[in-house]
Amino acid sequence: MSQLHIFDSHQGSLQPFRPVQEGHVGLYVCGPTVYSNVHLGNVRTFLSFDLVFRYLQYQGYKVRYVRNITDAGHLVDDADEGEDKVGARAKVEKLEPMEIVQRYTVDFHNVMRAFNTLPPSIEPTATGHIVEQIAMTQQLIANGWAYEANGSVYFDVETYSQTHPYGELSGRNIDEMRSGTRDLDGQSDKRSPLDFALWKKASDAHIMRWASPWGDGFPGWHLECSAMSTKYLGETFDIHGGGMDLKFPHHECEIAQNKGATGCGGANVWMHANMLTLNGKRMSKSTGNTLLPGELLSGDSPHLTKGYSASVARFFIHQAHYRSVLDFSDEALQAAEKGYQRLTHALQTLEKRVGGGPAKGTFDVDAWQERCLDAMNNDFNSPILIAHLFDAVKAIQADQNDNSHLGQEGAAALLGHMRAWMFEVLGLHPESANSTGSGSSQKALDAAMHIVLDARRKAREQKDWATSDAIRDQLAAGGIQVKDGPDGSTYSIQE
């Protein structure tokens, strides 16, 4: 069997995955900043790492997946000169910042649940780790990589970069960065415009504030991830992930903080999920070329003709590799929906297959499963995995006419593998694959449809085509599709 390889953004190449501790994986992913609703680009990033989390578990690893909640707010621009976003919003809405945090944390969890992502193992908050962030800042000062100025503490990038390759992750060099910054003209306490805040002095108007050895203040945005990944995963851990937009400055600063405080760079492997576009263009609120997670599910958007189930959305997203740009469009989603239905119908056919044929079929399930594993072991290549699933669909269809294609044992083995790939790894929702209803309403619908299909059968036996057609039309208007087979008619609801 092939070995898992992951594309390491730091080295810029595919690397064999060797965990720090045999059988265990420490995975850290930068979570949402909870001062506004999560956008679809975030959803893609979290679905990408949900796939990673799920596949590592499928491989038998015990995974500690830490995904933080940035609730302390961070500064508006990368130059660290702006106002605290959470604080600014609080004043406008006359709310306590933690009320905003709560509202958007609840919203984020609702979206994550709607998309059937697994909760991380630990979901630490920035405000929940002030003690740890102060301790790391003290360590950085003690080690000579940071300085206090007027109640704030800054990381000394100029000094650090003399001995460390600051900019290596994002492929920048220090001279270019220097030429891209403005002069400080006495407006800042920083020694160099490249320096970044570890701890910021709180102005009188700043609501979120904590006591520190440097007076009342709040942590810099980059610090929380270094402090929390070190606390829960150790000074050297396996994988750090996030959206590509976080490479610089956020992840670059994280590496500097980790190396400066502990001597270790944190993660062995860096993974970055690529961006989303909509109809070929960058998403942007100002131009209206934007799509929210809720709009995708409800269809309440000028860019969509209808809503799509979360499973269809997941299927669509995993049809692209996480490192590729993914373009959302109504046409592409419709195509994904058709593909998803073909896949789930094939699974249903396989589930209903009554034993028959030889023990082993002509379709080599073991070799097929190896190809599926090879795809995922090649940097979690879900589009190739899905292509292999469609090879299985063809085999299932062929087997309907000639049960020597799968055979008894082959069919059973394929069913187990298909279910695991679809539900455990790709995170598709078993319920939406089988029917839209559940419980008492499904039971009621089955009872009603039993009567309806019986009436239709009788009409057809009496060659009363008018009644038979009228029933079919009325059902179609209600979104029910009837299929006539050798053993009678079955129905399905169009999602």
Add this chain to the structure above:
Amino acid sequence: MSQLHIFDSHQGSLQPFRPVQEGHVGLYVCGPTVYSNVHLGNVRTFLSFDLVFRYLQYQGYKVRYVRNITDAGHLVDDADEGEDKVGARAKVEKLEPMEIVQRYTVDFHNVMRAFNTLPPSIEPTATGHIVEQIAMTQQLIANGWAYEANGSVYFDVETYSQTHPYGELSGRNIDEMRSGTRDLDGQSDKRSPLDFALWKKASDAHIMRWASPWGDGFPGWHLECSAMSTKYLGETFDIHGGGMDLKFPHHECEIAQNKGATGCGGANVWMHANMLTLNGKRMSKSTGNTLLPGELLSGDSPHLTKGYSASVARFFIHQAHYRSVLDFSDEALQAAEKGYQRLTHALQTLEKRVGGGPAKGTFDVDAWQERCLDAMNNDFNSPILIAHLFDAVKAIQADQNDNSHLGQEGAAALLGHMRAWMFEVLGLHPESANSTGSGSSQKALDAAMHIVLDARRKAREQKDWATSDAIRDQLAAGGIQVKDGPDGSTYSIQE
């Protein structure tokens, strides 16, 4: 209109409610300790305060509802001598304590969502407020109400009780408490067995620990609520709630901490929700006389003949006043389910009522609404409110035969009030009231049932009673009940 009165556990009497800040309410409720699954008694407590939160909002108050998550673990027994519960479980399961915290926090949120409770405005964690707890401990030492001993800090109950009525909330006096404790026999750093920990020194084996002025340690259990209620609601706020089992020592200690640190006692009004029994006996895991929230919904319990919807469970719980003991039994739940169905069917009848009759009916809706408000203004007396709702059910039924009972305006006004009481205040779920399905499956069922009821109508017109009865029986087997009215037949699904 009557004014809201609340039973204040501290004064032991009904008191008119006067908020600190006009139009605003600060409400603090002790949340779950997330080292195990939430039990049904907790659910009742949180549903009781969900009702309070909802009714205050219905009354037009802007409510800041703070409900904490106790994730730092607390000591096993009230004497503070035991092992940290979260830490103990972590060693058994070989887990990081915050992994346990995450698992049970997710479970708690799932249960709360299943029971249709509103998320609180802020949901702060104990581990997220270490800085604030250390600061409050320092303040208590500075004010002379606490002392450090061997790396731990204790509240000095003996000194405090000389000038403050320690025990007043729970109706105890200091001499009785003293006689109920063992001697310390040199095993403890406490000066008196009545003292309680504000900060505990962490042994080498203790996982959850933070740096403090007294060395590595962790906060005492009682401290977090004082620190967080003060931070988010102020030194004097409106209402503090919790389960009755928290009166002593937890809430008694909270008052002492608040008074000692700020000079104010925290909440103006203390509310305590009463306990649950099962089949007349105290719930207990060891005797098997226990029922979990999930079992109540699924029916997977030896104590139940079936599962009950969350709305039926809520309806049942709110049929008792929050200060009364509530006994769960299958019979009582079945009765509640019937009552709930009568209520929702009456609402459906009212929704479908076509304009008719005089403008005003003989049923005085305004006076009825006043009675509903009087009930809730009398210490949130939901059972009386529900009795009034059934008065409205009778009026709706009478109006079906003679539309002068409600009249056109009366029916419209009653519909608005009924919906608000049922969905906004009692938190029943609109969906489960109207049907069990939704979206595409409801549309499909409607289409199928249109055909079925049409076929049944034709059979009855042709006096083909065999077919008509067969259809009715088949539908009944699927949980569908058909009702024949003057304008045709309607159907409903039995939950």
